[in-house]
Amino acid sequence: MHEKAKTDTERLFLNGSRQSAREYRLAISNAEKILLEQFANARQPFSGRSVQELSNRIGDLEPCPEHGRDLLEVLEETGEVILKNLLAVHHPACAAHLHCPPLIPSLAAEAIISAANQSMDSWDQSGAATLLEEKLVKWLCRLFGYTGQADGVFTSGGTQSNLLGLLLARDWYIKEQFGRNVQKDGLPPEAERMRILCAKTAHFTVQKSAALLGLGEKAVVSIETDEHQRLCLDDLDQKLARLRFVGLLPFAVVATAGSTDFGAIDPLPALADRAKQYGLWLHVDAAYGGTVMLSDQHRSKLDGIEHADSMSVDFHKLFYQPISCGAFLTKNGRHFELIKSNADYLNPEEDEDQGIPNLVGKSLSTTRRFDALKLFISMQTIGRAAFARMINHTIELAQQTANLIAQDPKLECINREPALNAVVFRYIGNEAEQSRQNKLNREIRRSLLWEGKAVIAQTKVDGMHCLKLTLLNPRTTLDDVKFILEEVKRTGSLLELRKGERSPCPTKLQNKPVSKHF
Incomplete structure (x- = not known):
């Protein structure tokens, strides 16, 4: 050399x-x-x-x-x-998305993960890392009430987990109903009639997954929601009956345990009953809400999740892990056989005969990071009780925030009783016309972002342009929330005085804090 x-x-x-x-x-x-x-x-x-x-x-x-x-x-x-x-995700006024401040123990773990540079596809690229991931998966299965043949794999997050769940659901249904191996023979003609049901507030990746799976977005049937933004069972029953009447083939229902906008949790026990009654695969998207299983106070919100055929759970949300880190779990690990492939250079069949674990057979990815380590080090360092306290604090803060907004004549709270820690609201000020209110709320969010004062989210509810606080940060206090709401009202009032003129987007800011509190 x-x-x-x-x-x-x-x-x-x-x-x-x-x-x-x-x-x-x-x-x-x-x-x-x-x-x-x-x-x-x-x-x-x-x-x-x-x-x-x-x-x-x-x-x-x-x-x-x-x-x-x-x-x-x-x-x-x-x-x-x-x-x-x-974006300073650790700042109390950064409250837009499901984007958490990461724990310091997990940052230490990230340094180890990147330096060790293990690849989780095969045993001879990971060694003990494979065994630790399997250990964490077994713990997660027990946490969510799975027993027996349950299994899972770490993923990049909810998008990949939801795709994996619906992939297994599709291939399971086609094998059961038509005796066809999709992996070998492709989709049968009947796939044109297959349908997935989910609430209209379900994550957009349900439609994205349907498209990637060759079923098309049209395969997703949206179900109306009730007054608490949860999937409406009456509408589900009507649409299931209608689908069967016209010769279509419902094969999966996706329940949401923590919708992106409202944190709403669909009625899991009732959906488990419907899935059993109609022979549907039940997948629960618990990417947001899965963490409440650590809380004695709130875990009952996920009663029934143990009946799901599969689920998604993210750790880069309320488990406070650095991006990316998630997991997919299934009640029957044998379903992974539907997608498993063997490569002589990577996971030869002889390895299985010798009991050597190669995780690539359970994953949509080949090369994967050793993300299980950061969750393990965080859980070991912090413990369940401390995690529960942080989760409980953010949910309590969301309820206090909803109460504050409901009492303010210039604001309107859309979800008065948050299921988790997301609060949707809007500025109404002195404007009566909805189109003008919509414009005001868009401009308020934009102005606060470009002024660097607060990062809050936007969404639409029944045609209304709304604002959203996603209160994931355990360091955020009610005083922080009060500051953000005051800035919303101050900005809204200024915009009303300007009669709809667009506020400028400053390119430079004064070098001072936005608030004494911060």
Whole structure:
């Protein structure tokens, strides 16, 4: 090897040499310094810089210079251009999406995961990592009431988990009804008539999965919701009867345990009964709400989930893990046989005969990160009781927030009794016309974002443009919420005075905190 190349390998890759250890410690300490200075110390949830301004700054960066630069110099530039202009997910006024602040123990785990760089597809690329993932999967199955043949696999999140659930449901139904192996023979002609049912508020990935599975978005039948934004059983019964009457083939129902907008939880016991009665696969999307199983106070909200054929659960939401980290669980692990493939170079059949576990047969991915480690280290460090306290706090805060909004004549609360920690509301001010109120609420959200004062979400409910607070952050207090609501009203009042003129999107902000409280 060329001497220069040999020197590079010693200093650029983690290994047992003293030079490698020195370079690694220096790199990590410098990254830590920049992260703390430019991100952790953020005094507002977003810099407020415009898309055009940031595009210009990033456009000036050279992705791959001919010769390398000093790492500290690169990190400092990254801090100034990138880190300063990220969304500060740890800030109390960053309350838009299901986007959590990550736990410090999980950040330590991430450093180990990235350095070890295990691939979870085969035993000879992961070793003990495979066994720990299997251990975590078994624990999760017990947590959600699964027994016997239950099994699962870690995923990138709810999108992949929902796709996997509906993939198994499709192939199971076709095998049971038509004796056809989809993996070998493809879809039968009857697939044109197959249908999936879910609430109209279900996650968009139900439609996306149907399209990817060759059934088309038309295969998804939307069910109306009740006054609590849950799937309406009467409408479900009517549509099931209608589908069968016209010769269509309902094969799966997707229940939501924590809808994106409202945190609503569908009636799981009743849906389990319908699934059994009609021979449907029941998949529960618990990506958002699954974490309440850790709470003695709230776990009863998921009663009935143990009857589901499969479920999705995310850890980068209320389990406070860094993105990405999720899991798919199924009550009968034998269903994974429907999608399993063997490759001689990766997971040969001889390995199975010798009891060697290769997880690729259960996953839609081949290469996967060792994400189970960060959940394991977090759970070990924090414990169930502390997780439960954090979850309970955020749900209680959501109820307090709904009460505050309901008592304010300038605001309207859409979900007065939040099931989880999402609160949907809107500014009504002095405007009576709905179209004008819709415009006001759009402008309020945009103004608060571009001013860097608060990051809140938007959605539509029955034609009304609404705002949403997703209160995942356990550090957020009622005082923080009061500040955000006051900013909503202040901005709304200013916009009303301007008679609908668009507020400017500032490119520079004053270098001061948005509130003494923050």
